[in-house]
Amino acid sequence: AQSVTQLDSQVPVFEEAPVELRCNYSSSVSVYLFWYVQYPNQGLQLLLKYLSGSTLVKGINGFEAEFNKSQTSFHLRKPSVHISDTAEYFCAVTPAGAGSYQLTFGKGTKLSVIP
């Protein structure tokens, strides 16, 4: 079984400042990792994913994340946030190559960008 911990439930940050949203996972098998974003009244949208290869993954809207296997982390970063980045961000994992495609999510981090 897998579990995901998002350490911060809410993160306020000023516009144009950098941000890091933290995600740690626990799993007895290799996993694929994902970040999803949810804007108000919308569904979850995939920001980026790590399946294999380079541990630095770039996604949409200027976000990137780094997979750290030794620390079992997959933190999301953006060097300069915009007001439009205000949303809830979810980290998720799924077993790698195991024929199971169910996503296990963290509780989410609400990012509030302050003008």
Next chain:
Amino acid sequence: EPEVTQTPSHQVTQMGQEVILRCVPISNHLYFYWYRQILGQKVEFLVSFYNNEISEKSEIFDDQFSVERPDGSNFTLKIRSTKLEDSAMYFCASSEDPSYNEQFFGPGTRLTVL
């Protein structure tokens, strides 16, 4: 851009009643999923569906729940006898091929059981 749609956006029902939540997945997708999020808690996997049968289900998905693809476009989640603890946001998702590992989510249906 194609998207997953869900109806209704909000459903209020009395405890013990049956509800059907509807989803229209993206048209060329073959794999379908239901997740739920109880207020303040994590998004939880319920079930996945492919080729007209359940592929995986979680412990939450007990005999009170069922899924169906009644036609070529809809994917439904039925809760036979709702309980207070079924109150949650229910998300439908679909994917073209799960090995691509991108599930596209709908906006959700908020179910309130009174």
